[in-house]
Ligand SMILES: Nc1ncnc2c1ncn2[C@@H]1O[C@H](COP(=O)(O)OP(=O)(O)O)[C@@H](O)[C@H]1O
């Protein structure tokens with residue numbers, strides 16, 4: 090493979106990384122917001138969120154990306170491809186993250202909550218200072234795992250013509266007529282990125298394990 | 303044929319990562335005999351029992367099941383194949399301290415599956431056999447339930463029926479009552495007593511002195527991997543040769 | 556309202572996409588499941604092959620599904636191995652999800668108490684028989700929820716095959732919207748179909764829990 094081809098691959102990797110990274114970050118926050126709203130059990134809102142989570146988890150990313158790309162203009166929204174990709178990935182990952190956060194919330198030890206309230210904290214203070222820090226640590230392994238899943242589904246954005254790390258291999262082989270080397274090289278780059286995430290996950294598991302002691 | 307001992311252990315040695323657990327064990331168990339194996343915890347009782355059916359492979363020495371050497375094909379001068387090993391193991395029955403029933407199978411299937419899969423017995427015949435053996439251990443009404451619903455004593459009786467289903471030459475028991483609630487011990491010992499009455503050959507690792515005294519033909523005492531006493535119960539319990547056994551017996555009461 | 560009736564008019568396209576998705580999904584999870592069990596058996600036997608398989612499974616777990624599909628569809632053609640998109644897609648599904656099934660079963664195998672296997676050895680079972688009659692059934696009862704999740708991932712991964720030109724459900728939605736310019740209803744219908752299949756899978760997997768429950772396997 091030529092130097093040019095490697096440069097293209099790295100550009101593709103960059104597209105994969107920043108789109109997935111941004112969607113992951115937004116998905117973390119939105120997921121937490123959904124989880125908190127759901128624990129409040131507001132009628133109607135709770136049902137709507139439950140349906141949202143269930144639908145978003147069941148919809149393949151390819152379908153979602155294509156849907157947003159084609160349907161947004163009919164609703165008068167003009168989003169460029171990148172925006173569509175980010176929104177779709179965020180919708181997808183926030184639904185999975187919401188379930189992870191919610192589990193952490195529901196499993197939070199009751200006695201700690203009682204102790205905090207008994208010592209005069211308001212529920213908001215208790216949440217911010219007692220619950221959230223621990224929920225972050227216990228959820229971290231699941232959240233990192235979800236990032237890995239998001240990264241592995243991110244090639245879905247190729248369907249609207251974005252040139253990510255997978256799609257770029259087509260670009261390269263269109264010139265060289267040799268598809269195998271760029272695909273194998275892309276696979277290698279994915280393996281490097283994902284092994285970093287797996288490393289992070291095992292670190293997160295150690296931290297969570299220490300908290301459980 | 304009938305003169306051959308059910309189990310013969312010759313010069314058996316075994317170590318785990320350099321630590322000798324069994325040293326030069328010699329033991330003969332004749333057909334119809336009940337041998338109790340006593341000894342404090344860690345003395346090598348389980349390891350000796352597990353060497354008899356090669357669940358543990360000894361470092362040296364040999365074991366014969368009704369005249370057939372296990373682990374080594376004497377005719378062809380090579381280690382046994384998986385198939386030969388399985389066929390030889392099928393001639394022994396083993397009952398574990400922790401029952402080890404197969405949790406995904408019903409009680410009746412637990413008893414019937416080995417005759418079906420190992421011996422190729424027709425299914426209907428194996429089911430009849432299971433029914434009959436479960437009656438024998440007093441669990442005829444439990445045939446269709448799954449093991450997790452049973453008490454420890456019931457589980458152990460199923461495990462005994464399961465081993466009997468293979469019509470083994472010898473039954474090996476590894477502390478069959480140690481994991482049981484005290485009030486459940488009696489029902490299992492009763493089944494074992496019945497088996498000895500019917501002439502089954504048994505090797506029983508146990509801490510039940512009363513059982514060893516009343517039922518066995520020979521009592522063997524293991525200490526740090528050595529057999530230091532081998533005697534009929536009348537002599538073993540009243541007039542043991544070694545000081546070590548005397549101290550062990552004193553502590554029991 | 557008329558847009559929705561167009562979808563109804565175009566139902567044969569959607570249905571043929573649905574049929575292909577269901578067919579690909581069913582064939583590939585059956586194949587993947589058998590491949591996963593086979594890999595587990597080979598892992599059980601150990602040796603160099605087991606070592607290679609571990610590497611293969613870890614590789615699959617570090618790759619997006621689409622990369623494997625690309626490799627089989629575009630990559631292998633360079634070596635003269637040309638497959639049509641459906642064959643390549645099916646093969647990719649079987650290999651990829653087979654590795655994930657193997658990993659699920661392996662994880663559970665590591666924590667399976669050894670007692671039930673020793674008992675089978677003591678009763679004279681052969682290794683293959685132990686695997687089939689003692690180990691595998693217990694692993695399946697223990698891993699039901701994880702297998703259920705994997706089924707849903709597999710269903711969703713079939714949509715990637717639209718990118719390598721397989722005319723499955725997502726491609727069908729695209730075809731309908733491109734012909735009639737009705738992206739909204741076409742995709743809403745297709746997303747609801749995915750949702751319905753997922754719901755059926757979840758229901759089936761949860762119903763399958765009765766096998767485990769009857770045997771005392773829940774919460775192990
Ligand atoms: N698989 C094994 N690996 C290492 N050491 C073992 C193993 N099995 C038994 N041992 C050791 O061998 C010794 C004898 O064990 P065992 O035969 O189980 O004794 P007993 O049944 O008399 O209590 C003990 O010190 C035990 O720790």
Ligand SMILES: [Mg+2]
Pocket residue numbers: 347348349477
């Ligand atoms: Mg022991």
